[in-house]
Amino acid sequence: MSQPGVPETVLVIDDDYAIRLSCGKILAKMGLRAETFEDGARGLDGVATAKPDMVIVDLKMPGISGMEVITRVHEIDPQIVIVVITGYATIDTAVQAMKCGAYDFLPKPFSPDELRLIVNRGLERRRLAMESMRHEIEQTVLKRRFVTFVSHQLRTPLVAIHQYLDVLRHLDQTSDTAARRQEWLDRCLARIDELQNLIADWLTLARVEGGTLFKERVKVDLNQVIREILKTYQQMAEAENVLLEASLPDGLFVWGDRSCMSVLFDNLITNAIKYNKPGGSVTVSGTESRGEVVITVADTGVGIPEECRPFLFEEFFRVKNDGLKKTAGTGLGLPICRKIVSEMGGTIHVESEAGAGSTFRVRLPAWREPEGADGSQNHAGQAANIDCR
Amino acid sequence: MRDKPRILIVDDDDDFVEAVAFVLEANGFTVSRGRDGAEGIRLAKMERPDLILMDIMMRERTEGFFTIHEIRRDPALTSVPIFVLSAFCTRLPDFEIPSSGGWLSHDMFFAKPVDTGQLLEKIRQRLGQTA
Numbered sequence: 171m172s173q174p175g176v177p178e179t180v181l182v183i184d185d186d187y188a189i190r191l192s193c194g195k196i197l198a199k200m201g202l203r204a205e206t207f208e209d210g211a212r213g214l215d216g217v218a219t220a221k222p223d224m225v226i227v228d229l230k231m232p233g234i235s236g237m238e239v240i241t242r243v244h245e246i247d248p249q250i251v252i253v254v255i256t257g258y259a260t261i262d263t264a265v266q267a268m269k270c271g272a273y274d275f276l277p278k279p280f281s282p283d284e285l286r287l288i289v290n291r292g293l294e295r296r297r298l299a300m301e302s303m304r305h306e307i308e309q310t311v312l313k314r315r316f317v318t319f320v321s322h323q324l325r326t327p328l329v330a331i332h333q334y335l336d337v338l339r340h341l342d343q344t345s346d347t348a349a350r351r352q353e354w355l356d357r358c359l360a361r362i363d364e365l366q367n368l369i370a371d372w373l374t375l376a377r378v379e380g381g382t383l384f385k386e387r388v389k390v391d392l393n394q395v396i397r398e399i400l401k402t403y404q405q406m407a408e409a410e411n412v413l414l415e416a417s418l419p420d421g422l423f424v425w426g427d428r429s430c431m432s433v434l435f436d437n438l439i440t441n442a443i444k445y446n447k448p449g450g451s452v453t454v455s456g457t458e459s460r461g462e463v464v465i466t467v468a469d470t471g472v473g474i475p476e477e478c479r480p481f482l483f484e485e486f487f488r489v490k491n492d493g494l495k496k497t498a499g500t501g502l503g504l505p506i507c508r509k510i511v512s513e514m515g516g517t518i519h520v521e522s523e524a525g526a527g528s529t530f531r532v533r534l535p536a537w538r539e540p541e542g543a544d545g546s547q548n549h550a551g552q553a554a555n556i557d558c559r
Numbered sequence: 560m561r562d563k564p565r566i567l568i569v570d571d572d573d574d575f576v577e578a579v580a581f582v583l584e585a586n587g588f589t590v591s592r593g594r595d596g597a598e599g600i601r602l603a604k605m606e607r608p609d610l611i612l613m614d615i616m617m618r619e620r621t622e623g624f625f626t627i628h629e630i631r632r633d634p635a636l637t638s639v640p641i642f643v644l645s646a647f648c649t650r651l652p653d654f655e656i657p658s659s660g661g662w663l664s665h666d667m668f669f670a671k672p673v674d675t676g677q678l679l680e681k682i683r684q685r686l687g688q689t690a
């Protein structure tokens with residue numbers, strides 16, 4: 171599998187010296203690692219040691235036949251992509267080779283462009299195959315054992331704490347070690363907090379899923395809910411040098427559970443502060459139209475790389491921002507948000523530009539004046555017993 | 560010959576690495592750290608460690624498997640001992656490392672948290688040192 175910084179390896183097995191030489195040069199120019207061998211036996215040894223991504227083999231060679239090389243290469247690693255070199259007169263053999271497991275063929279004589287094209291195509295296929303193998307293993311290991319996965323997440327901070335305490339127990343009590351002792355104890359406390367948050371978030375998620383968090387459905391004013399949250403995080407935002415702004419009309423009403431609405435916007439707003447940049451801002455705005463309340467939480471923060479966006483609402487997913495400061499979190503906030511929103515018949519979407527900021531948009535069905543009832547009375551909260559589910 | 564044996568730890572938990580590295584360094588090993596698979600592969604190729612300690616679950620996936628596989632593809636690293644340290648499960652068979660994954664019979668598995676005394680003993684044994 172290709173890893174950043176590790177060139178892919180292509181092996182050329184051909185008895186023709188000129189072909190070995192030119193292929194070697196072209197492949198090296200493509201940024202690949204190329205190795206060449208003059209016959210099947212040496213080539214197979216080379217495959218066993220170099221573990222290449224691709225093998226280009228001449229079908230007509232003295233010694234071990236090209237056809238046999240194909241089979242033996244795939245015995246070593248079935249994922250290696252094989253391309254055969256054939257003379258024009260032997261297209262039939264090329265077809266036969268593909269039946270044996272070769273991926274493609276290069277009829278002699280071929281141009282550097284033809285070689286490059288086929289190599290790129292073959293390596294692309296190899297990457298896809300490796301990616302899907304990787305994916306398949308991850309699926310079976312993780313998804314089928316979600317409970318195992320969750321317990322692993324819960325165990326991770328405990329392991330770190332245990333490991334520190336174990337070393338601390340054996341650490342001599344000298345002035346040298348005093349600072350380290352203090353630092354490690356602080357780290358242990360931080361990891362305990364992490365565990366507490368994990369358990370709390372996990373419980374919230376389970377409650378939303380089980381429907382028990384929705385104690386009641388009442389007319390909730392999101393303007394009020396959001397302003398309270400903004401007030402709570404004013405200090406945290408100031409500490410991060412992030413400006414909090416709101417543009418909310420009076421009375422943005424939905425049917426929902428007050429505490430759920432708090433959890434939802436608490437998560438979105440704390441994310442917008444946490445994943446921001448000094449001097450950045452968070453803007454919460456809301457509108458109501460055609461029976462729908464739309465709230466957006468927009469930030470000018472670090473943004474979310476495109477390849478991460480599909481996983482954002484999955485449990486425990488966190489973007490690893492190499493080089494950026496580490497931000498504490500559980501990876502459960504957005505899954506909780508998604509569950510709450512869908513429970514209410516709404517949707518949540520994200521738009522983002524890596525490095526420039528993110529906008530989370532929540533759409534919820536607006537509270538409606540119950541039919542046949544007197545509006546002014548409803549305002550007093552008596553509509554709570556009307557089932558809107 | 561280097562005077563101090565070099566151990567590479569590939570693990571995404573900084574605290575775990577810090578604690579284990581402290582014990583190893585206090586016992587005469589040179590320790591380098593990789594925070595994910597790609598970094599682990601890079602360091603393994605560059606530093607040619609005498610032994611590798613490998614976590615399995617990194618970046619919310621079973622990245623350790625693929626890291627072992629990839630490290631083994633380097634001709635110079637085909638037989639470097641790899642000890643897996645994981646909290647993912649408590650027994651090796653649970654892993655089902657793909658046969659092409661490069662698991663060797665002299666490699667070992669340790670459940671996290673690790674007993675550092677036992678880990679040290681096994682590392683020394685593996686490297687042919689006497690305590």
Ligand SMILES: Nc1ncnc2c1ncn2[C@@H]1O[C@H](COP(=O)(O)OP(=O)(O)O)[C@@H](O)[C@H]1O
Binds near residue numbers: 471473489490528
């Ligand atoms: N406003 C945002 N800007 C940039 N990244 C974000 C934002 N909100 C969420 N993310 C990314 O999505 C991940 C998951 O978010 P969440 O589920 O709330 O978990 P947590 O915040 O605990 O990590 C975060 O770790 C972060 O990488």
Ligand SMILES: [Mg+2]
Binds near residue numbers: 437500503504
């Ligand atoms: Mg969050």
